[in-house]
Amino acid sequence: MQTKYDTILVLDFGGQYCHLIGRRIREHGVYSEIVPPDITPDKIRSMSREFNIKGIILSGGPSSVYEPNAPRIDAGILELNLPVLGLCYGHQLIAQMCKGKVEPAACREYGVSYVEIDKPVGVLAGLSSREKVWMSHGDTVFSLPPEFEVLAHTESCPVAAFRHKTKPIYGLQWHPEVVHTENGTLMLRNFIFEVCGCTANWQMEDLITKMINELRTEVGNAKAIIGLSGGIDSSVATALAAQALNDRLTAVFVDHGFMREGEPEAIREAFKKFKINFVVANAQQRFLEKLKGVVDPEAKRKIIGEEFIRVFEEIAEKVGAEYLIQGTIYPDRIESGFRKHSDKIKTHHNVAGLPAKIKFKKILEPLRDLYKDEVRRVAKMLGLPREIVSRQPFPGPGLAVRIIGELTEEKVRIAKKADTIVREEIERGGLEDNLWQYFAVLTDTKATGVKGDARAYGYVVAVRAAESREAMTASFAKIPYPILERISTRITNEIPEVTRVVYDITHKPPATIEWE
């Protein structure tokens, strides 16, 4: 019989970090389910047949609690006698529902902030009097009724954390799930184990078995193809699908021409050892033609998403495959804005970039709920080779989203060269293991320079290197100047069309990692 896991429900108000809460809980060996915010108390009671529900977290979200259509919860949820923790929007919502005062903040706080902990109890047990936290809010809780007590404040936020005096109800204005909250792990651990009394009885292996079984059940005796870009996600999805389907699986590598230098060869080499049908689709010309004259980044992503599917459909017809498997992971979906209350950040090629009509019976996405570092853990458990496990992520649309403006053969050539130089110098400096991604962006700005005593007017290349754990947030990397200097010198010397190199010093948020 399957174990009834101790479970925390996360009510999803559309916050960018909502799913991150789920995975942070999983990291502690406790299962979590993300559910819509309009879930009823009865539904929660009925879920108890399958899960041992021990607590509820209300996520953050882009709305304001006082907007007419702001998402809310059934008041009965606060009466279920289950511990509740509200984060950001969730914190404001509990305050408002309990007759507290929530208003626009005099001073909005985005990014790192410091809170004064007034009472280190409950969720805040073990914290010091001043804590570094990650805030991202435009509204603030200004006061609460007497049955609540304030646990923390900042200069501009008088109720940064609270708890109910007699019930296990807590609110935090900040995001403990984001790594930039220094003691976020401790805060969540306090909630999961001390406040909710969970036992850690869930593990990653359970998920691998679940994913393989799901693929087997869905595909039955039919055939499937999988888009294999050589990145970690599609490689892991391929390894899982290979276990589920064996030779009923065909892996397709689409060479759309926006790959890094040497990439198609590297993929062929890495997957030589796998016992799968492997097809390379040479589609450079058709992608470039479709993208001629297209400048808008979202239009580019949509065209690429559609063309990928058309190539897959053609190959599926040849091999008789009815299903398409993709290595889509959670952040791809969240940024594509697939949830009811979340904002669209960008159209990931394999999610919202998909055309409305497709010839497949179904698209299967076994990794849809995982983050990149969880995928890496699964890769290790599946015994995938190091060159795949440790590859830096590469977006499906490739250099097309790193070349701003219209794509031309000249720009693709320049971007490839610049990218190779960045990769070589970062790796020569031994920095790659600590970086999430490092690459070059060919901007559509031109700048004046002087080369060999003559005026030059050429492209501006931006270098981007980011540190991150799961791509939901990222910090620009503090690359040593000598390495940046080598990169800049080599790019301007080896690529005559480039006159200037700049370094991108923006975190995510507010920027995204890719430029488009």
Ligand code: XMP
């Ligand atoms: P952003 O730019 O949104 O990127 O901060 C987050 C992570 O996702 C990768 N990325 C993509 N991956 N298809 C993909 O397979 C896409 O369309 C796509 N867009 C961005 C990006 O490289 C980063 O690791």
